[in-house]
Amino acid sequence: MNIPRTFIIAVIVVASSTVLAQEPYDEEPINYSDKSVDNPIARLQEQVDEGKQSLEFDENHGYLKSVLKALEISPESQVLVYSKSSFQLQQISPRRPRALYFNDDSYIGWVQRGDVIEVMTTDPIRGEVFYTLEQQPEAKPKFVRDQGQCTVCHASSRTQRVPGGLVRSMFVMSSGMPHYGAGTFNTDQTSPLSERWGGWYVTGTHGEMRHMGNVYSNDRYKPENLDREAGANVTDLSEMFQVDKYVTPHSDIVALMVLEHQLQMQNYLTLASHESRRSAHHDQVMNKALERPANYVSETTTRRVQSAADKVVKHMLMVDEAPLTATIAGTSRFAEEFQAKGIKDSQGRSLRDLDLKTRLFKYPCSYMIYSKTFDKLPLDMQATIAKRLREVLAGEDTSGDFDHLTSADRKAISEILQETKPDLWKLGQ
Structure with a gap:
């Protein structure tokens, strides 16, 4: 070389x-x-x-x-x-x-x-x-x-x-x-x-x-x-x-824009995986050393899981996405093939549906929620993410971070997730 x-x-x-x-x-x-x-x-x-x-x-x-x-x-x-x-x-x-x-x-x-x-x-x-x-x-x-x-x-x-x-x-x-x-x-x-x-x-x-x-x-x-x-x-x-x-x-x-989203979304999911597993491991070690109950969860672990989950949800729901001021169109069949892989709800909607007029996705919630990394997150992390998603999509979050989501966006994303990711949706209850 x-x-x-x-x-x-x-x-x-x-x-x-x-x-x-x-x-x-x-x-x-x-x-x-x-x-x-x-x-x-x-x-x-x-x-x-x-x-x-x-x-x-x-x-x-x-x-x-x-x-x-x-x-x-x-x-x-x-x-x-x-x-x-x-x-x-x-x-x-x-x-x-x-x-x-x-x-x-x-x-x-x-x-x-x-x-x-x-x-x-x-x-x-x-x-x-x-x-x-x-x-x-x-x-x-x-x-x-x-x-x-x-x-x-x-x-x-x-x-x-x-x-x-x-x-x-x-x-x-x-x-x-x-x-x-x-x-x-x-x-x-x-x-x-x-x-x-x-x-x-x-x-x-x-x-x-x-x-x-x-x-x-x-x-x-x-x-x-x-x-x-x-x-x-x-x-x-x-x-x-x-x-x-x-x-x-x-x-x-379009492939470039999807790649950019996917890579950073994957990074946040990996961060969530690591933070949840490492904090739980630390609790196991300390619980044994301090003779605490084996299932004791420290406040530090709760904070670490919540912090990582917040980062996942913000990126997943496209917080601070740079707006498009003109229509985007690619030159290959990438957009067509990408959308065809979507898991659709009963109304034919998918989180892989592209907008490309004012933003990347028609329904601003990442398709990486279906990834193997997400499915293998520890249960406490999945539950924390699910609860946070439900809060945001129900309009209960008042931070202002999610003001880019219209009521129609929130309704559509909620309905899609209820049908295509029902087990996760139930975790947030």
């Missing part, structure tokens, strides 16, 4: 410092570094090892197409980033952007001429787990789990300090190198479009709204001076690079 020696040394030093510091997620009861068997990649590897699944290698994309098919990830989810901000950075440039593909629980990174396929996949208890797959033909290829280098960036304040994913927006030169001194933006649903997608290609229309994608920042003294107009409402990337080298010619704006 052609990576500068100084870069490798820096990563090793930082990673070593991280290991020595013993991050909380690597201790009991999370034990992040232990073998993860409950994730899509672990299950796929088991199938490959047993000869029940094969991964086909082709000269143009290596294992990419086969991995996407095995994980049921649509090529239509493709988004493209040209900033040199990942570990195969030497192979990335505006002429050879890195491609990302995703579904609800797995994320695949592919780089032209790259040595490996990069994988991030969800363990419902531990959070995101990282693997690589060598781009060499093998009878039984092996996904190799990362030993700590990825969490240097992927377990920080940007990811709620749990192993997770993130989207960053940067001021990027025509070489693909970011102007790090100009700062970066951590992008999620609360980010105004004006701060999104620096270093990313973006295909789709968005009216008079402007973003940072599709253009370069070549003024080193004033890197924020971007020709945003040149990057606006782009529907064809063929003049920027060889799109036929990729499985689709798109870097769909």
Whole structure:
């Protein structure tokens, strides 16, 4: 792999410092570094090892197409980033952007001429787990789990300090190198479009709204001076690079927006999982030491669970979502495929229904409430989230945080959840 020696040394030093510091997620009861068997990649590897699944290698994309098919990830989810901000950075440039593909629980990174396929996949208890797959033909290829280098960036304040994913927006030169001194933006649903997608290609229309994608920042003294107009409402990337080298010619704006929401939502769910499990574990230890009843729950645990639950509910109900002032439309079939996967109520409504006129979702409550991570949250955390949801949707919350939800929104979300997530709804009673 052609990576500068100084870069490798820096990563090793930082990673070593991280290991020595013993991050909380690597201790009991999370034990992040232990073998993860409950994730899509672990299950796929088991199938490959047993000869029940094969991964086909082709000269143009290596294992990419086969991995996407095995994980049921649509090529239509493709988004493209040209900033040199990942570990195969030497192979990335505006002429050879890195491609990302995703579904609800797995994320695949592919780089032209790259040595490996990069994988991030969800363990419902531990959070995101990282693997690589060598781009060499093998009878039984092996996904190799990362030993700590990825969490240097992927377990920080940007990811709620749990192993997770993130989207960053940067001021990027025509070489693909970011102007790090100009700062970066951590992008999620609360980010105004004006701060999104620096270093990313973006295909789709968005009216008079402007973003940072599709253009370069070549003024080193004033890197924020971007020709945003040149990057606006782009529907064809063929003049920027060889799109036929990729499985689709798109870097769909709707896919980018969904990805940003999903990654941070997953981070909050992982935080809720960790906080609930760690606080309960602490109570178990202290209850034994202090000879308290085994089921005693401390005030500290109650506060930690409530705090994490509040964060989940706020992100889930799209608090502080940046409003859209023009209609968004992508260029691929991503939006159509994404909505088709929705769990519908008796009126045909789904939390995957998109709005794309004034906000991302028609019914502003995250579809990640159906995720395996959510379903595997400890019961006390699920009950706390459910109670909070019912309070907000019933209009009993007076904080003002949820004023963006109209009475029609609250009614629709309540009805959808009662039908499609009845056990959770009952927990909140």
